[in-house]
Amino acid sequence: DAGITQSPRHKVTETGTPVTLRCHQTENHRYMYWYRQDPGHGLRLIHYSYGVKDTDKGEVSDGYSVSRSKTEDFLLTLESATSSQTSVYFCAIRGLAGGPDTGELFFGEGSRLTVL
Amino acid sequence: SQKIEQNSEALNIQEGKTATLTCNYTNYSPAYLQWYRQDPGRGPVFLLLIRENEKEKRKERLKVTFDTTLKQSLFHITASQPADSATYLCALGPNNQGGKLIFGQGTELSVKP
Structure with a gap:
């Protein structure tokens, strides 16, 4: 168990409203990632973080922002949600706590977002 | 641009046979390649990693090959079981620390009893 939880697990919202998804980890991992998964596209990286207050964009970052004010939490915000x-959304952390970094990711259970 | 392609069609095989899944890539020189398993409604789970200087890796009934000349990885499940039914994702990793993995779209495997 990599100690990673996502919230909320399900959310339905309306176009134009702000949405924040939370990823929480309990094992002091440095690297955290947000991916989205859509049929026919697989997993695509939105943003990632390599430390507190250190973040960078992925391949599909438009319309999303992130924040990491403490090691254990990585927040993904949709400022004004659209149907697209x-x-x-999957959060992931990298590597086993205290073990060698082999680049493997451990994923949360996902947050299903529907924008009407 | 970088591109990863996995078998686009779902793979249906009989229990006990060997399942072989393909991952091809272009415009990329990965330092390593990973395979993940994903069950419906769950997050992907890491299975195996193979580095660019390795030809083959095994773990129990799983075997992965990596051919950097062909830009291809093959993922084999021997003596397949219905419990192996899932979607399998390949992912490429770069050489730098904290590097961003690029995922294929996945291949759905169904093992019939």
């Missing part, structure tokens, strides 16, 4: 952001 309906998706399943």
